[in-house]
Amino acid sequence: xxAEELEQPDQAAEQTPAEQTPEGPVAPExxxxxxxxxxxxxxxxxxxxxxxxxxxxxxFGLGDKxxxxxxxxxxxxxxxxxxxxxxxxxxLPGYVLVEMDLDNDLWHVMKDTPKVTGFLGTGDTPVALxxxxxxxxxxxxETSKDKPRLKIRFEKNEQVRITDGPFANFNGVVDxxxxxxxxxxxxxxxFGRSTPVELEFGKVEKIE
Numbered sequence: 001x002x003a004e005e006l007e008q009p010d011q012a013a014e015q016t017p018a019e020q021t022p023e024g025p026v027a028p029e030x031x032x033x034x035x036x037x038x039x040x041x042x043x044x045x046x047x048x049x050x051x052x053x054x055x056x057x058x059x060f061g062l063g064d065k066x067x068x069x070x071x072x073x074x075x076x077x078x079x080x081x082x083x084x085x086x087x088x089x090x091x092l093p094g095y096v097l098v099e100m101d102l103d104n105d106l107w108h109v110m111k112d113t114p115k116v117t118g119f120l121g122t123g124d125t126p127v128a129l130x131x132x133x134x135x136x137x138x139x140x141x142e143t144s145k146d147k148p149r150l151k152i153r154f155e156k157n158e159q160v161r162i163t164d165g166p167f168a169n170f171n172g173v174v175d176x177x178x179x180x181x182x183x184x185x186x187x188x189x190x191f192g193r194s195t196p197v198e199l200e201f202g203k204v205e206k207i208e
Contacts, residue, residue: 033101035128038120043093045115046071067099164203
């Protein structure tokens with residue numbers, strides 16, 4: 001997996017490897033008050049939300065309060081009519097990650113962004129992600145394997161176990177099946193919220 005990242009001119013250092021100096025690598029500067037939060041967006045509008053946040057950050061002069069904005073995506077290699085192609089798909093539909101120094105004013109700016117339905121959290125209290133959650137689930141890089149998809153018969157509402165990728169060993173329930181593309185949407189509980197994850201047939205197995 002990988003993630004799409006909001007580019008900001010004054011934060012270019014955060015988007016490149018640490019610079020090499022004679023004394024060794026130098027870590028980029030970072031606002032120590034930054035924490036990661038999840039915004040819920042309409043599924044399919046993740047990129048629009050990211051772009052809207054970028055515009056609002058510039059319009060409201062919030063460059064020092066907002067860091068990276070990420071859309072978790074993964075490269076998927078498909079074989080269609082005998083030809084191989086790689087496409088990028090959002091693997092956490094409806095999730096946009098924002099690194100920010102959150103306060104009440106910024107909460108309203110983010111909450112009022114078009115196509116945003118709210119923050120991950122309880123009521124109006126956003127929950128910050130731990131570094132372990134961010135690095136362990138959202139930023140793990142997984143290169144999809146170049147192999148034909150498997151012909152396996154699955155049924156809606158069937159219990160399955162994910163066998164490959166960042167959600168390996170997670171259990172879920174089949175929600176949708178696309179026989180033509182040989183993919184399915186599996187409802188997986190992530191951060192206490194049931195979330196659809198799109199998977200190839202070959203990356204799940206039936207639970208006996």
